[in-house]
Structure formats: C-alpha cells, structure tokens
Amino acid sequence: xxxxxxxxxxxxxxxxxxxxxxxxxxxxxxxxxxxxxxxxxxxxxxxxxxxxxxxxxxxxxxxxxxxxxxxxxxxxxxxxxxxxxxxxxxxxxxxxxxxxxxxxxxxxxxxxxxxxxxxxxxxxxxxxxxxxxxxxxxxxxxxxxxxxxxxxxxxxxxxxxxxxxxxxxxxxxxxxxxxxxxxxxxxxxxxxxxxxxxxxxxxxxxxxxxxxxxxxxxxxxxxxxxxxxxxxxxxxxxxxxxxxxxxxxxxxxxxxxxxxxxxxxxxxxxxxxxxxxxxxxxxxxxxxxxxxxxxxxxxxxxxxxxxxxxxxxxxxxxxxxxxxxxxxxxxxxxxxxxxxxxxxxxxxxxxxxxxxxxxxxxx
Numbered sequence: 001x002x003x004x005x006x007x008x009x010x011x012x013x014x015x016x017x018x019x020x021x022x023x024x025x026x027x028x029x030x031x032x033x034x035x036x037x038x039x040x041x042x043x044x045x046x047x048x049x050x051x052x053x054x055x056x057x058x059x060x061x062x063x064x065x066x067x068x069x070x071x072x073x074x075x076x077x078x079x080x081x082x083x084x085x086x087x088x089x090x091x092x093x094x095x096x097x098x099x100x101x102x103x104x105x106x107x108x109x110x111x112x113x114x115x116x117x118x119x120x121x122x123x124x125x126x127x128x129x130x131x132x133x134x135x136x137x138x139x140x141x142x143x144x145x146x147x148x149x150x151x152x153x154x155x156x157x158x159x160x161x162x163x164x165x166x167x168x169x170x171x172x173x174x175x176x177x178x179x180x181x182x183x184x185x186x187x188x189x190x191x192x193x194x195x196x197x198x199x200x201x202x203x204x205x206x207x208x209x210x211x212x213x214x215x216x217x218x219x220x221x222x223x224x225x226x227x228x229x230x231x232x233x234x235x236x237x238x239x240x241x242x243x244x245x246x247x248x249x250x251x252x253x254x255x256x257x258x259x260x261x262x263x264x265x266x267x268x269x270x271x272x273x274x275x276x277x278x279x280x281x282x283x284x285x286x287x288x289x290x291x292x293x294x295x296x297x298x299x300x301x302x303x304x305x306x307x308x309x310x311x312x313x314x315x316x317x318x319x320x321x322x323x324x325x326x327x328x329x330x331x332x333x334x335x336x337x338x339x340x341x342x343x344x345x346x347x348x349x350x351x352x353x354x355x356x357x358x359x360x361x362x363x
Contacts, residue, residue, distance in 0.1 A: 009076035093216030121227035190343020
C-alpha cells in the first residue's frame with residue numbers, strides 16, 4: 001500500500017490521477033483531505049515553518065509515503081506557493097516528486113528534464129511530462145509506487161545499520177553499503193562533487209520539529225542515487241545504455257528475449273530497481289570477459305544475429321546520447337559539458353546534437 005499526497009490546485013487533475021490509481025495499491029490524497037485548503041498562516045513565523053509543522057502532523061496522521069507536487073499552484077487561492085511547500089517538505093525530509101503539466105514532447109525533451117534534475121535534484125525527483133499529461137500517463141502510478149519503494153528501501157537499510165550515520169562515514173561509503181557492497185565505494189567518487197548540494201543542511205533547524213535524522217538522510221541519499229548516479233550513467237546503467245555498452249543496439253532488448261536472459265546476471269537489484277531495468281557496469285564487463293569481448297558469442301545467443309552500434313569495431317566503446325537517445329560511437333560523442341559528473345563515464349552527448357542546441361545545453 002502506498003499513500004501519495006498530491007498538492008495540486010486543479011480538481012480535474014486530482015480526479016484524473018485518482019482514477020488512474022484505482023485498484024493499483026496506491027491512494028492519492030487531495031489537499032482538501034488533509035486540510036491544506038483550510039490552513040491559515042499567522043504572522044510571527046515563516047510560512048515554510050508553519051507548513052512544516054502542519055505537514056509533519058498530517059504526514060504522520062495519514063501515513064503518507066510520498067508527495068506529488070505541481071510546479072504551478074497559481075490557478076487557485078486556497079493553497080500556498082509551490083516554493084513554500086518545496087521548502088517545508090525539504091525541511092521535513094519527505095520524499096517529493098515534482099511535475100509540470102502541459103506542453104508537448106519534442107525529440108530533445110530529455111534536455112529540459114536534465115536541466116530540472118541538475119537544478120532541483122537535491123529536493124525532488126522530476127516526473128516526465130509524458131507521464132503527467134502525455135501519451136505515457138498510464139506509467140505514472142507504477143512509477144510513483146516504484147519511487148516510494150526505493151526511498152523505503154534506503155530508509156530500511158539505514159535503520160538496520162544506524163552506525164552509517166556517523167560523521168566518519170562519507171556518502172560514498174554509505175551508498176555502497178546501502179547497495180549491498182561496501183567495496184564499491186570508489187565507484188561513486190566521481191559523483192562526490194555534488195555532495196554539498198545533496199547533503200546540505202535544510203534552511204531551518206530541523207531540531208525544532210524533531211525530524212528523524214535517519215529519515216532525512218535516507219531521502220537525501222535517494223535523491224543522490226536516482227537524480228545523479230542513475231541519471232548520469234556510470235557504474236549503474238539504464239537498459240538502453242547497458243545494451244550500448246556491450247555494443248548491441250538498444251532496439252534488440254525488445255526484439256531478442258535471449259539477449260535479456262544473457263544480461264540477467266548483470267542486472268541491478270537495489271533501491272529504485274522497479275522504476276526501470278538497470279545494470280551494473282562491472283558485471284557487464286564480467287560477461288564480456290567470459291565471451292571474449294563479444295556478447296554475441298554467449299551460448300544463449302548461438303545462431304542469433306544482433307544489430308550492433310558499431311559493427312566494424314566490436315571492442316570499441318559505444319554509448320546512448322543522453323539527450324536524443326540515439327546509440328552512438330565514441331567518434332560521434334562530444335566532449336562532455338562541465339555539468340556531467342566525472343564519474344559518469346558512460347554519459348555522452350552526440351556532437352551534432354550538442355552543436356544544434358548550442359547555449360541551451362550549457363545548463
């Protein structure tokens with residue numbers, strides 16, 4: 001069972017989302033159902049502080065797991081501003097998913113998604129427009145359930161090992177332990193430059209509300225893992241990037257069931273693994289080593305013809321463009337902009353795409 005508080009000022013959107021959730025195990029709670037539309041703020045204390053106190057009480061009362069926050073709450077007068085809710089929820093350490101309605105998807109829609117993630121990744125997970133008001137809206141509820149489970153998995157891991165919150169442990173070490181292998185801490189060093197953003201203190205003193213340190217840290221780790229480590233492929237690869245890594249065209253993942261079977265030992269199992277299929281790069285390397293550098297030689301794929309990203313150079317590195325989604329070779333990849341973390345060795349952008357976008361890609 002998953003309970004999601006939706007902070008939205010358009011009743012038709014709330015009703016649409018509730019209809020999607022029918023029979024799924026997810027329950028949407030509208031602002032009116034938790035009293036947000038009747039809340040009057042008073043002078044003498046900031047709106048954010050008052051919201052934090054109120055939301056803390058209501059989140060506990062209704063056993064809320066996740067908050068779905070609209071970026072535009074200007075249509076109605078019964079709610080506070082989007083920024084006020086964002087600040088209050090960040091202070092509480094409550095997992096938040098944000099969304100923006102309207103607009104149509106473009107071929108390069110991934111760029112604004114990346115821009116939002118880079119700008120606000122330490123305070124929320126962004127839901128793609130296509131899942132809110134586009135042709136993939138039926139994926140919204142399953143994604144929210146999977147994201148909520150990911151945060152819960154991290155919280156459970158920290159509760160089981162409270163010593164991880166000691167100051168002697170770096171986020172890299174904690175992340176590796178949460179993912180089940182303390183020896184892979186080095187894999188996340190190249191993502192560490194953003195630690196100050198993801199692990200900064202909240203605007204207000206969380207002690208005022210007796211916020212659980214474990215809960216807040218679990219949420220911070222969740223944002224860091226999903227918005228930075230998973231979004232920018234390196235040690236963990238989404239399925240299309242994983243296919244490209246072994247020089248197989250990503251379309252083959254849906255065309256060849258045997259390929260998925262071959263890659264199964266490398267599949268990532270950990271927080272957020274139900275959002276999409278992900279793979280460990282290190283285990284893909286092991287698969288390639290076992291097949292002499294060509295996954296097509298695996299016994300399961302005997303007699304199968306695989307479409308390659310680079311058929312002329314089986315051992316050459318190949319990637320998926322982070323913006324266009326096209327499989328590309330190293331020769332087609334541009335030098336990464338400085339907003340791509342150094343640890344994201346498999347995160348590449350096609351040079352032609354970067355040239356076309358120009359200053360827009362500077363983020």
